[in-house]
Amino acid sequence: MKISGAEIVIKCLHEEKVDYLFGFPGGSVLHIYDALFKQDRIKHILVRHEQAAVHAADAYARSSNRVGVVLVTSGPGVTNTITGLATAYMDSIPLVVLTGQVPTAYIGQDAFQECDTVGITRPCVKHNFLVKDVSDLAVTIKKAFMIATTGRPGPVVVDIPKDVTAQTCVFEYPNTVQMRSYNPVIKGHLGQIRKGAQLLLEAKRPIIYAGGGVILADASEKLTELAHRLGCPVTNTLMGLGGFPATDPQFVGMLGMHGTYEANMAMHHADVVLAIGARFDDRVIGDTAHFCAEPRKIIHIDIDPSSISKRVKVDIPIVGNASDILDEFLKLIESQTGRNPVLQDWWTRIEEWRSRQCLKYKKSDKIMPQYVIEKLYEITKGEAIITSDVGQHQMFSAQYYKFDKPRRWINSGGLGTMGVGLPFAMGACFANPGVTVACITGEGSIQMCIQELSTIKQFDLPIKVICLNNGYLGMVRQWQEMFYASRYSHTYVSSLPDFVKLAEAYGHVGIRVTRPEDVVPALQKALTEHRNDCVFMDFIIDPTANVFPMVAAGKGLTEIIFSEDL
Amino acid sequence: MRHIVSILLENEAGALSRVAGLFSARGYNIETLTVAPTEDASLSRITVVTRGSDDVLEQIVKQLNKLVDVVKVVDLSEAAHIERELMLIKVRAAGKDREEMKRMAEIFRGRIIDVTESTYVIELTGSSAKLDSFIGALDASLILETVRTGVSGIGRGDRILKV
Ligand SMILES: Cc1ncc(C[n+]2csc(CCOP(=O)(O)OP(=O)(O)O)c2C)c(N)n1
Numbered sequence: 001m002k003i004s005g006a007e008i009v010i011k012c013l014h015e016e017k018v019d020y021l022f023g024f025p026g027g028s029v030l031h032i033y034d035a036l037f038k039q040d041r042i043k044h045i046l047v048r049h050e051q052a053a054v055h056a057a058d059a060y061a062r063s064s065n066r067v068g069v070v071l072v073t074s075g076p077g078v079t080n081t082i083t084g085l086a087t088a089y090m091d092s093i094p095l096v097v098l099t100g101q102v103p104t105a106y107i108g109q110d111a112f113q114e115c116d117t118v119g120i121t122r123p124c125v126k127h128n129f130l131v132k133d134v135s136d137l138a139v140t141i142k143k144a145f146m147i148a149t150t151g152r153p154g155p156v157v158v159d160i161p162k163d164v165t166a167q168t169c170v171f172e173y174p175n176t177v178q179m180r181s182y183n184p185v186i187k188g189h190l191g192q193i194r195k196g197a198q199l200l201l202e203a204k205r206p207i208i209y210a211g212g213g214v215i216l217a218d219a220s221e222k223l224t225e226l227a228h229r230l231g232c233p234v235t236n237t238l239m240g241l242g243g244f245p246a247t248d249p250q251f252v253g254m255l256g257m258h259g260t261y262e263a264n265m266a267m268h269h270a271d272v273v274l275a276i277g278a279r280f281d282d283r284v285i286g287d288t289a290h291f292c293a294e295p296r297k298i299i300h301i302d303i304d305p306s307s308i309s310k311r312v313k314v315d316i317p318i319v320g321n322a323s324d325i326l327d328e329f330l331k332l333i334e335s336q337t338g339r340n341p342v343l344q345d346w347w348t349r350i351e352e353w354r355s356r357q358c359l360k361y362k363k364s365d366k367i368m369p370q371y372v373i374e375k376l377y378e379i380t381k382g383e384a385i386i387t388s389d390v391g392q393h394q395m396f397s398a399q400y401y402k403f404d405k406p407r408r409w410i411n412s413g414g415l416g417t418m419g420v421g422l423p424f425a426m427g428a429c430f431a432n433p434g435v436t437v438a439c440i441t442g443e444g445s446i447q448m449c450i451q452e453l454s455t456i457k458q459f460d461l462p463i464k465v466i467c468l469n470n471g472y473l474g475m476v477r478q479w480q481e482m483f484y485a486s487r488y489s490h491t492y493v494s495s496l497p498d499f500v501k502l503a504e505a506y507g508h509v510g511i512r513v514t515r516p517e518d519v520v521p522a523l524q525k526a527l528t529e530h531r532n533d534c535v536f537m538d539f540i541i542d543p544t545a546n547v548f549p550m551v552a553a554g555k556g557l558t559e560i561i562f563s564e565d566l
Numbered sequence: 567m568r569h570i571v572s573i574l575l576e577n578e579a580g581a582l583s584r585v586a587g588l589f590s591a592r593g594y595n596i597e598t599l600t601v602a603p604t605e606d607a608s609l610s611r612i613t614v615v616t617r618g619s620d621d622v623l624e625q626i627v628k629q630l631n632k633l634v635d636v637v638k639v640v641d642l643s644e645a646a647h648i649e650r651e652l653m654l655i656k657v658r659a660a661g662k663d664r665e666e667m668k669r670m671a672e673i674f675r676g677r678i679i680d681v682t683e684s685t686y687v688i689e690l691t692g693s694s695a696k697l698d699s700f701i702g703a704l705d706a707s708l709i710l711e712t713v714r715t716g717v718s719g720i721g722r723g724d725r726i727l728k729v
Contacts, residue, residue: 118580123591127634130579147634180729181576181637306628309621 005134005165006031009098010039012141015173018042018069020060020430022053026073027113028100031165036071045430045459048451050077052423054084054155055449058093059420059427062410063385065218067148068427070097074162075113078120083417086124088155090414091239092216094148095155096141097125103163104132117159126154134167142177151184152304153216184303188320188328196274196299196316197332203272203297205346206232209255212239212413213277213302213322215406220244222326223276229333231340233350235263237278239413242403247382252350253359256284257551258395262353264549264557268294269349275300277322280312281414282553288312290556301325358549359399361563366542367516369393369468372523373400376438376466379523384436385410385428389421389445392474395547397440419448422465426452429461436527438464443496443538444473453506456534464526465536467499470543478546482561503536514540568597569623570642570649570719572727573612573630577603581635585612588633594618594626598651598694598716609637609729615694615717637729646722653690653697656711660684663708674700685710 003011009032013021022045025033036044047053050072057068068088072081078099088095102111118130127147129140137160144156200206208230214223220243227234227250234244235255244251253260255267267273267285273296278284285291288311300307300314301322308317318325361370373396376384386401388394388411403409410428412420425439446467456463470477477491500510509530513522519539526535548563575581582601589596597615604611616626623641630639642649659667660683671678671688674696680687690700694717701712721727 119583122580122584122587179634182634304632306625306632310625313621 001170002168003171004031004035004168005137005160006035008134008137008169008171009141009160009165010035010042011171012138012173013042013069014039016067016145018067020045021069021071022047022057022060022427023071024050024053024073024077026077026100028074028102028162029071029165031162032071032098032100032160045426045455047423047455049449050080051084051419052426052449052452052455054081054088054095054097055420055423056427056430057095058084058088059387059410059424060431061093061095061427063407063428064431065407066431067145068093068095070095072097072099073113074100074102074117075115078115078117082120082124083419085121085155085157087412087415087417087420089124089126091212091412092153093155094153096144096148097155097157099157099159101130101159101161104161105163107161117157121157124155125157126152128157128159130159131164132161134164134169137164138171138173139177142174143179146177147182185305185319186321186324188301188318188325190328192316192318193325193328194332196318197329199272199297199299199316200230200274201333203232204342205269205271206230206274206343207266207270207272208232208234208244208274208276209237209267209278210234210240210243210276211237211278214240214243215277217277217303217322218406219276219323219326220406222323222330224248226326226329226333229330229335231343233266235259235267237281237284237413238398238411240278241398241409242406245404246402247404252354254398255557256281257286257553258399258547258549259551261356261358261549261560261562262350264551264560265353266350268557271296273298275302275314276326277302279307279310282311285312286551286555286557286559290559358562361545364542364545365516367513367519367539369396369470369539369541369545370400371516372466372468372519372539372541373397373440375520375523377401379520379527380436380438384408384438385432387411387421387424387428387437387439389439389441390416390418390475391442391445392470392478392545392547393440393442393468395475396468418445421445422449422452422456422463425463425465426456426459426461429463436464437462438466440466440468442474443467443469443471443499444493450502453503453508453534453536457507461534462532463534465534467536467538468541469496469499469538470541470545471496472543474543475547481546483552499536499538503534508534508536510536510538512538512540567619567623568615568617568643570647570717571614571616571626571630572640572642572719573614573636574604574609574638574727574729575612575633576635576637577608577610578635581610582612584633584635585614585630588629589614589616592625592629594622598714600716600718606729613716613718638727640721640727642719642721645725647719647725648722649693649717649719650691651694651697651717652715653700654687654713655690655701655709656685656687657704658684658708658710659686667708670700670703674703676700
């Protein structure tokens, strides 16, 4: 039986067991929306802006290890997705984004709502396709899901002209697809793994440096086991938080620009670094020349060969899936109980660094942002999913909320996209019904996707918005204070809306908190009495609070600036 | 260092722009680029001449391999190989220059493939360096137009780039 391209699209999504489709309709996807109307297996989430559809699908994927799926119309529908695609691409998140296109005969004629989707999206997707014939549709969608989820994951765009959704053909969904040009490596090279294990066992000052790859590969438990057997310190990148339990005594905190003193010092002075699913990013190791001046051996596990020796030359590259490779390491490294005695001296040094208590912050009669996060952590017992926007509040969240489990910390690490927090929270809610989801944001970031408060109402999502309102684009203000002699050029956000009234206008609960002693009662109220409501909490915080410790851009990892108040 | 990178890729719409886009996005330089289908019509072969340190070249090869349409990549200049480039050059060939042009073409083993009263078109194949020296050897004021294909390259002997 022949069915239309539009019906094929929906059937493919059924085959892929897609339960949520984040989208926004328009002319060139009308056939697809019609086919969507005639079924009830996929729930469509109507957002208020296509950027939010992609961010929501992205967080759906980040918080669940499933694929996020998006449907948008041609032209402006597509251009609105670009920030979302680039965000997902930088953090290697599996998405399939279906875009409408003008009919094939109109392509290239500057037709109404035409844009070169494949051209515009190319640099910010893992791959993209333009489907010109209905008989290619099913296999192309299959390929899109396969490419998005295998190897180093990433977003894939499938551009579908309107006439292709009207044409008919027999539906056949392949179980698997082979592509001669696409064969990601999974198993690591055993010889290399053996060399790596040997090096780790002989190390005097080893450290495990684990990134988002551990979370993407669902390898946290194996990482934790290996770390326990080795008895060595573990540091996580911003993207890797939750990949190793933050409350574990072997955890030395996040490293990098706003990493802990102990993490950065241990990373710098280690004699053997085991890097897993991390890419020696500029925000992580600072100045490469400074980092490389210190002799050490590096073992680097990554699924993407191009991440290896890109910024820092490594000694033992191991390409493959982190989970499979950690299995092999576990076979070679015997279990050990308690801390490895050989590492006694190393731990003594680390404890010295730790005793500096670099995350202590100043007292103030105003609300300190760090305090809000600490209390949120306590009240949610560390079990909430935290989404974050970008800025100081993001760094405070990463520093003060202790993530013991993976997929609970959802933020834009690579692209640093302001505006992701609220749509991220939506996606996390859909993927994790019943779990507390809090969006930690700033008054700057929240306004970049604030329209989604309407979507949140429509779908009754009990998101808790924690707005750390300092009246400034705080992170930029901090740099201006520190590096531009306090010339606050255009970082004061005047004419802010009344967020409480705004929340109420959207049908939510709004709470303003101005005094430190009201922080805990407000959080408790939001999380108990208003457990089932979306609550917008506007915390008026000390605007002078800065994020410390800090390694300034371009500086070495040990050139750390501490809070001047300590 | 100059490198000649050979790429086998799916002969699909947009595949070339993925390769070209990669070079511009990551700031790699392209000295020449040639592309055409192979004996297997489903595959195209691109030859790119680029410059960069060994580290940069390692990244170029890795990044190219990452492109979903790319089937195989080799750095031909890593081992014995042959490179050729074709140039068509239109020169003024009137009066006393006519004989001199013919002689120059012969010395460089070029062929005159179009003749008018006052011009020749000379076809010349060889390494890029040879084409450069031919241009250098001519009186610049007599050169009317040049067009070059960019380098094509192939490994010597048993070095075969095939699926
Ligand atoms: C879309 C976008 N534009 C600009 C920036 C640059 N930027 C980084 S942090 C920041 C300030 C964020 O302010 P706010 O959301 O109020 O958070 P705060 O730093 O005050 O906690 C800006 C402008 C960005 N990351 N993303």
